[in-house]
Amino acid sequence: MSVFTGWRAALRIARRDAMRAKGRSALVVAMIALPVLGVTAADVTYRSVTPTLAEELSTEMGAADALFSDPGMGAGAIQQMPDAKSYSLVSEKGPEPGSDPDARRTDIGAALPEGAQATSIQSVPATVTTRYGMTTTDIVEVRTADPMVRGRVDLVRGAFPRGDGQLAATEPFLKKSGLRIGSRTTLRGAERTYTVTGVVEQPDDLKSAALYAEPGAVIAPWRAAAAHDKKVLPPNAGVKEWLVKGAHGAGVSWADVLAANERGVLVVSRKVVLDPPPDSEVPMARSMSGSSYGGSEELSVALITVVAMAALEIVLLAGPAFAVGARRSRRQLGLVGTCGGDRRHVRAVVLSGGLVLGGVGAVVGVGAGLLLTMVFRPVIEGWAGHRFGSLSVHPSELLIIAAIGLVTGLLAALAPAIVASRQSVLESLSGRRGIRRSSRALPVLGSVALLAGIAIAVYGGTTGDSTPVAGGSVVAELGLLCCIPVIVGLLGRLGRRLPLPPRMALRDAARNRGRTAPAVAAVMAAVAGSVAIATYMSSSLAEADYEYTPVIAPGTVALFASDSRAVERLPLARAAVERNLATAGGHADVGRVWAGSDCSVYYESENDCGSVELIKPTGKGHSCPLTGKGAKELAASLSADEHKKLMRSPACLDETQYSSSFDGETGGIVVGDAAFLSTYVKLRDPAAASALAAGTPVLLNPAYARNGEVALKAVHRYSDQDKENRKLHPGKAVTRTDRLKVYQAPQRYATTPGVRMILPLRAAERLGLHTEVNGSVFRVAHAPTDAEDQRVSAAIELAGGGLYLQSESGPGNRDDTILLILSLFAGVVTLGAAAITTGLAKADAEADLTTLSAVGAPPAVRRTLSGFQCLVVALTGVLLGTAAGLVPAVALRLVDLRQAVQNMKVNPVESAYTPIVLPWATIGLLAVAVPLLAGLLAAAFTRSRQALARRAG
Structure with missing residues (x-):
């Protein structure tokens, strides 16, 4: 039998076994697909929410070729970089202090290229009436119906304003003011009334509360009223920008930009930004040489960490499922041996199960991630505060994500494959599991790693170096992972005086550590990260509250x-x-x-x-x-x-x-x-x-x-x-x-x-x-x-x-969105891990449950036992995760304390108060509500009666 023939047979067996055990296969596919879904959605969202250079230009200048503006540096000549993000006066002499702002403004109209089309944009802060009373907001004068404005201001519903008596409003302004399309509002001072005709939005700022009017409809009467009442106008009130369309569709060239710079005008040109001139043609290029921007390395480290954590979750949760599947199919694996197959063929059968289910999970995860991103696109845009330029999908990145899911499925099946291949044919055919002793070295090694990790993290905190904090926290968590089998084994001794269902649940968890410990570890890993971030955030908020002065x-x-x-x-x-x-x-x-x-x-x-x-x-x-x-x-x-x-x-x-x-x-x-x-x-x-x-x-x-x-x-x-x-x-x-x-x-x-x-x-x-x-x-x-x-x-x-x-509005709004998302994430992982472990326990202990029914145990025992099995996994993982999450949180606060003490030595009146505040709401939700919910759901979805099966053999 060739290698390929053996693998074809193994894949065929794995596919048929997956179809026969649909429930277990669905659990494995779900646990592989969920992290893949999350990473896919995060990748597509990040790519979509981060605008490209062309999309940035569209939100800044709409469909125009360029944006001409006054940099506020007087009428003297300026020099700028091609992207207009850096500029300066050619002469060091600036505007005279206290001089009239109107006299210092640059005449942008005179700097426009010959034959160009232009439309002006200017805004003023003004007071208008609302449904409740009055409020101050920005009123922007721009010809909103002009095609050049598309992309900078877009119509959501209703109609653009036409004429001097109409306005368009953004959704945040309408929500704040209580107005709607058709409502009337009065400009105070000028005492002119306008009708709201439509709702518009700025794609790059969806939270902007503003009004839009036709040029000349608001600012001229507003200025006249201010002059009549002898009111001092804000310094930048009514400063104009111009959207410019080049003559004959040629755009605005670098020569046009330099000519405008001579008149003190700053220009953002689409043509120049997308195709910048060489440095030899940019007067300001010499002063900007050597500039560099960082951040890619940090982004890569964060991305690798996220992918590694997702892979760890898959291995911890899917691995026991493959182990149980291998035990359930041990007779079939034994038959492979009787037909001439050796250990590598048995390994191939189990690994093929990981390949099949991993491939299905990867495909389902990528597809579901794309679909969910499309469905929740409006919600994501609302959180981000700006529109997607487009739904950006990079096939190469999605293929890599799918490949990671596939490989992780194989890794999850690797350990069960090795264990299955070591069983003798007699053990496989007879159904005996044999006697396996737990490793005595592993908990000792774990205890040493736990103590060493805590010491390293505390050392990093006291020295003010965050690198040992991160390393020590990882070492401590890995050490605690090694100790989990022993901790799970001790659970069996806690139920000696408990009623039958919780006693059986604790003993089953201790006896089957191979499936209980990974699930507890998965819960611990998810809860540890959530508790660490929640603790640090709660402590930082308490510090801000202390330093706030009303x-x-x-x-x-x-x-x-x-x-x-x-x-x-x-x-x-x-x-x-x-x-x-x-x-x-x-x-x-x-x-x-x-x-x-x-x-x-x-x-x-x-x-x-x-x-x-x-x-x-x-x-x-x-x-x-x-x-x-x-x-x-x-x-x-x-x-x-x-x-x-x-x-x-x-x-x-x-x-x-x-x-x-x-x-x-x-x-x-x-x-x-x-x-x-x-x-x-x-x-x-x-x-x-x-x-x-x-x-x-x-x-x-x-x-x-x-x-x-x-x-x-x-x-x-x-x-x-x-x-x-x-x-x-x-x-x-x-x-x-x-x-x-x-x-x-x-x-x-x-x-x-x-x-x-x-x-x-x-x-x-x-x-x-x-x-x-x-x-x-x-x-x-x-x-x-x-x-x-x-x-x-x-x-x-x-x-x-x-x-x-x-x-007095207090120290600021408390946005608990991040803490809520972290709690939900940890809660979902906890529920998922507990449910999978409970399902595997049911599949693994079917004979015991049948025996219970045969000897006359009440039907409710089966339901109660499932509930307590789920509760044990969830509660143990949450408590260990809370302890593990406090290590990096406390160490990072020690880093902050050291920095605060050093600042206090430089400036003695600066506060060094750096509290450590536990997020009791998050901990209470994870330690009480989620385990109880897991237990209740497991009990509710378990059948209380079981039909007696015919004894095998």
Whole structure:
């Protein structure tokens, strides 16, 4: 028999065996196909979501040949690289500071090539009415119906705007504003009303909230209204770009680009970018020589890691299935031996099973990956925030992925093939398994590797090197893998006093370690990665929360007037806030204080207004020990917790707290009363309220007080432009430092955002300071939503405008999408591994289950036994995976801690707080919910009654 003839026969036997055991074959195909599906979908998605150079140009300039823009560097000549990503002035002299932006703008129209067609694009931030009230958004003027715009702005539904009274909106703007096609919105200031005629999108930014109008429909009336009201426009408001189509379809050449550069215009030309000129023709090329970009090596390492992990999952989960299949077919394999076949023919039969099922799984996985990517393309584009240029499929990469799946199927069948070939013909025909002892060296080696890996990872963490962390974590996980057979063997001893089903499940897992241990290892590998990433992310979020400093006290909102004229409209604005927000307990007024000329008015000279400030005493308890002489030595001697405690002390709060709208020019001195004390500071102290009523300031930060007094320095300086006060106070500035008795609030109120001391109106008048009520604070049940904020803005605008609302939104939104995906991935692998192991246990222990039924065991025992078998695998794998995942997470946080401590030594006031926070929600989901679900599903899908089979032989 030739080699090829033997393999043909082996493949035929494997194919027939796979068709006979359809359930087991489906499990193997599924476990091979799932990782192949994931890698295929990831490959196609990555290739599709990463735009090519031509696709980038299409989203930037639509169907035009070039994009001409003003780089904002004045009207002088510039030089640029062919891709326009780097540019500079030819002359070092830039625009004069403070010069008129309009006078410095480049005339792009004069730089267009002769005979070219062009359409302009310009945008302004403007306030428009919404369903809820008012909001500020970008309004873009561009002829959206022009074919040149296709690709940069596309119509989703409805119609493009035509005429001065129509607008198109993006989907995010409609969702935010509550408007729809056919709704009307009014441009505030110009008081012009427009109708929304369609929904458009920017393919490269699907999350953009903007409005689109025809050229001249919005910006001209908006500018006229701003000029009438004497409002200062934003510096870049209305800056134009031009989409250009070259004459006679010739495009925009490099010569056209250089000519535009002479006029100070930056050009992105499709023709030039796709076919750049030689460096000898690029004036700027010399300064860009030697540039290089990295990242490909890291990408290759990540790709290899992903493929290796997928292959490991396949081998761990599919290997036991082939082993059970070989045992189920041992009589058939024995017959091969009786017909003259030797060990290599037996190996060929089992390996052919891996080849057949691996090939089917690879093909199914690649096909399903492509199909799922196509089906979920809109969802993926929404996550990415931009459209695919096209569904990019690289056949060579898909063939490699399929080949990996095929080879992995062969590897999964390799160990069962070797074991099957070593069995004697007599054992195979009689059905005896023989006695096999577990390796005694393997757990010892695993224990040593586990301890060594932990030590290496911790060493890498303490030295700040992430390479030993990664290596040590892998070694520790491999060591734990080696220990799993022993751990599974110990499970049998835990069920001595348990009822029959859990006792049998534990003993079956311990007796059949060949199929239990790989499934537990697969679960452990998936859970370990998920727990490691989730732990690191949770710890990083806790660190960000600690370092975040609120600008407004949580649970409150503040309403401020932008100028003295707007103060008169405060009562109407307060009513609007109380009517539209979930306020509780009324409001409290807050005022500002100043000396000399009002510093909120703009003066040309920086010393043209007065100032008021608290003078912090020197010495222990007043000066922050982490600033000044000896600070670095002190920081080096502190632990992270000690540094954290010191930075939270009143003396050091000024180094970490950011200014807020209360600070102004007075460093946290505000004019308020008992209502402000209880509403904003949340200090309900009758003694403090009485002190304010008596004209005594309340000090929140005790570091500014000595012997119950504070030093208040006021510089009375009057500007030459402040003519009235200048006549009353001629001459040089007058500086006064007064010592005031204060009431000291408890130290915990020192962290109140933006406020160091509350100055009563009586005390300010006694000191000859100027005061003005410029806002109010409110307690609220929750931060304002978009709709509530729009309602308040509309009400304030109707009252005359000039006021704005400030609220505390917290350290940022917590996007748990990544943690959710990791939990789902680990949960699916856990369920899959537990289900496969349970199915294999049923197939492997059919004789035992038949015996149970024969001796009168209740039907529910069979169902309960399957549930506990599934629960044992899932729970054991999850617990081991959680322990394994904590090793790299803790080690990486040690790396962060070392880096933070080094930064603290350079800048002593920088925080070195690096917590390790366990993701209890993720761990609870994986350790409790998923194993219970696995057990319940296994019990539910198991038949409780079994027909008695005829005894073989």
